[in-house]
Amino acid sequence: MDFFRQFFSSDYPPQASCYMWRTDIVWLNAISDALVALAYYSIPFTLLYILHRRPSLRLRGLMGMFAAFILSCGTSRLISVWNVWHGTYGLEGLVKAVTAVLSIATAIMTVKLAPVALRIPSPEELERANEHLLGEMRARAEAEEKLRKAAEAARLSSEARMRSFLEAAAQGFLAIGADGRILLVNRRIEEMFGYRREELIGQDVEILLPERYRGSHVLHRREFFQEPRIRDMGPGMDLAARRKDGTEFPVEVGLSYTPGENGVIALGVVNDITERKRHEDQLSRAHAELRASEATLRRANAELEQFASLASHDMQEPLRMITGYLDLLQRRYADQLDPDAREFIRYAVEGSQRMKNLIRDVLSLSRAGTRPLSKRRIAAQEVLGSALANLNTAISERRAVITASDLPQIVADPGLLAQVFQNLIANAIKFTRNETPRVHISAERRAGEWLFSVRDNGIGIDPAHRERVFRIFERLDASEEFPGSGVGLAICQKIIERHGGRIWVDSAPGQGSVFHFTIPED
Amino acid sequence: MCDYPSSAPAEILIVDDNACDVRLIKEAFREGGIASKFHVTRDGEQALAFLRREGPYSGSPRPSLILLDLNLPRKSGREVLAEIKAEQSLRRIPVVVLSASTSREDVCRAYELQANCYVPKPSDLAGLIDLGRLLQKLWLNPALLSG
Incomplete structure (x- = not known):
């Protein structure tokens, strides 16, 4: 403690004593030191102010060190002024020591930062860069302006095109504001309703309806604007429309909507559906x-x-x-x-x-x-069997040879189908002159149906008469040679059609005949 | 109560309004050599009167077999059949329905009403003769008459 008291004591002779108390020298030194201190003090505060205002400034550490160094220089000058009249040299030495440390540190820092400081662009360089930047910005603004103009031009031309499309549309088009007034119509609306567009724009849309529907339409229209939705054309969208001359005609209307400046805008597409x-x-x-x-x-x-x-x-x-x-x-x-x-x-x-x-x-x-048809699943072979049993006499009398290839299971009325086989085979045997009658029955699967064929070696049928043979009481040969009522094939046709199938004949005179019929699969 | 008498010719009652038909039946039986005596009534009421021996039919015999047509004036064959089968004294007499109809409904109705047999009218003389012989075998055996 004593050491510190002595160290900081002012018991030494003041500096003025060195100046021999010459007033002029004393004051010259004192005032000069004071001015230097003042100047020194002003510098760090200015620096700190700059640092505070310009947070982006680089080399902040170095500037801080400068500020501290100059501040301590100022302080040592201030102590010198004090020591003109007092002799506190301990304190002066201490402050000088602090100043020395700060100045050495600052010097080292300055040396180390010199290359960095050299890289900082000079104000001239900055000015040039700035000008270059400004030039670029101007060019960019010009380009943007050009682009905007081009876009606007494009928009205008596409709008014009859209408008021309709308005008050329085969459908009437109209836009209606939320207050029900017509905002826009196209040429087709003018043609359909007989108004010029100036007569329609701004009018209530109900002008286009017969009087008797106007009241209810106002309500419908309000509902639409409260809860707009897209309504396609189609059944139920038919309306009566009224021309300027009071005549009415049917139209079909499709509705959609789009947001507008003053609420929703309804978009209507109108077709004249008179035709x-x-x-x-x-x-x-x-x-x-x-x-x-x-x-x-x-x-x-x-x-x-x-x-x-x-x-x-x-x-x-x-x-x-x-x-x-x-x-x-x-x-x-x-x-x-x-x-x-x-x-x-x-x-x-x-x-x-x-x-x-x-x-x-x-x-x-x-x-x-x-x-009534009583259809069931049955083997066609079995049905054929019962038909042949009924034809026993005719077959043995004419010594007919009847053959059949594998016949399928089908769904049919067995009694009626047997009658078809019976009539076709009986015909095949009957319409054979000299040879042994040969009849072959076959079946073939087709898409969704079975195709049955009854082939004979008989006298054949002229293709011109292929349809006629199925008509009732139609007999191609009226002679006694082939007696019959001409009902058999009509019966076959009726039975096959009731089963949902078809029957037809392929034949030529002297070539035999093939009667085909189809039976749908289930 | 069954009587088994007589070897006399069978008494046959024909109930049919078509004289043409009646005659053909008689001739066919004759052709077939069936010994029988025919009685004919032309409508349902007459038939029942004959069987009940009413009015002009007081002396009529009890037939061994009735050949009944379905389509009759006044009272249909079905009604006649129903009344015969409802009467104690008549129900044992065999009734053969002889009709042109082959409809299932007619056939079933007749059997429901206790007809003894339902026979479609044969389409030719030969068929009719065959039928006569069959009826004779079935119902006109003198030893087994139930009427």
Whole structure:
């Protein structure tokens, strides 16, 4: 403690004593030192102020050190002034020591930072760089301006194109503000409604509707603007529209929307559907007529079938009498009649026999069309078998050769299908002249159906008559050579069609015939 | 109560409004050599009167077999059949329905009403003769008459 008190004591002779207390020297030294101190003190504060205001300034550490170094220099000058009159040399030495440390540190730092300081661009360089930068910025602004102008031009031309598209559109187009006023229409709207666009813009959209719908349309329109949504054209979007001259016409309207400056804007696309409506009306009239005539036809057909069935049935009764009594005459009185009378009776018997067959065939045609189908899965071979059993007599009489390749399982009414086989095979045998009748039945899978073929070596059919053979009572050969009623193929056709299939014939005279029919798979 | 008498010709009642038909049946039986005596009524009411021996039919015999047509004036064959089978004294008489109809409904109805047999009318004389012989075998055996 004593050391410190002595070290910092002012008991030594003041500096002025060296100046021999010469007032002029004392004051010159004191004032000069004071001014130097003042100047020294002002520098670090200025530096600190600069550092504070310019945080981006580089070499901040060095400047800080300078500030501290100059500050301590100032302090030592201040002590010198003090020591002119006092003799506190210990303190002065201490401050000088601090100054020495700071100055050496600053000097080292300065030397080390010299290369870094040299790399800092000079203000001239900075000025040049700045000018270059400004030039670049100007060029960029110019380029941007050019680009903007080009974009604007493009926008304008695309807008113009869009407008021309809108004008050329086949549909009417209109835009409606949220207040219901028309904002925009295209040329087609003008044509459709007979207004010029100046007459429409700013008007309520209801001007385009018949008066009776205007009130309700206002409500609909408000609903739309409250909850806008896209509504396609199509069924249910038909409206009545009103032209300037008061005439009405049907339109179809599609709606969409887009945000506008004053709320939603509704966008309407309008089609004049007068023509289409006319066609639709015609079509639906034609359709109704068709339905009516179809119903009439069905009724007539049903009546005809009923008639055929009843007539045939009732005809059987008197026919039975005719044949019965003719038989009786033949049995009991043949001996007492001359040959002519016997021949007459024979013709009468034959005629009534033919009529009996005819009635039987008409009845079976009627049944083929009316009997409920009872379809089930069955082997076609089995169906063919029962048909052949019924044809036993004819087959053995003509020594016919009937062959069949592997036939499939199908879904069909076995009784009716057997009748088809029976009629086709019976025909094949019947329409063969001299040779042994050969009939081959085959089946082949097609897309979703089975194709059956019944091939014979008979007299064949002229292709011109391929359709006719399926008509009822149509007999290509009216001679006695091939007797028949001409109902068999009509029955086949009816049965196959009821099964959802088709029947047709491929043939040529002398080449035999192939009757084809299809049966759908389940 | 069964009577087993008579070797006399069978009494057959034909109920049919068609004279033409009736005659053909008779002739066919004759052709077939079936000894029988025919009685004919032309409608349902007459048939029942005959069987009940009412009015003009007071002296009529009890038939061994009835050949019944279905389509009759006044009272249909079905009604006649139902009444015969409902009467104690008549129900044992065999009734053969002889009809032109082959409809399933007619056949079933007849059997439901206790017809003894349903036969479609044969379409020719030969068929009718065959039928006569069959009926004779089935119902006209003199030893086994139930009527």
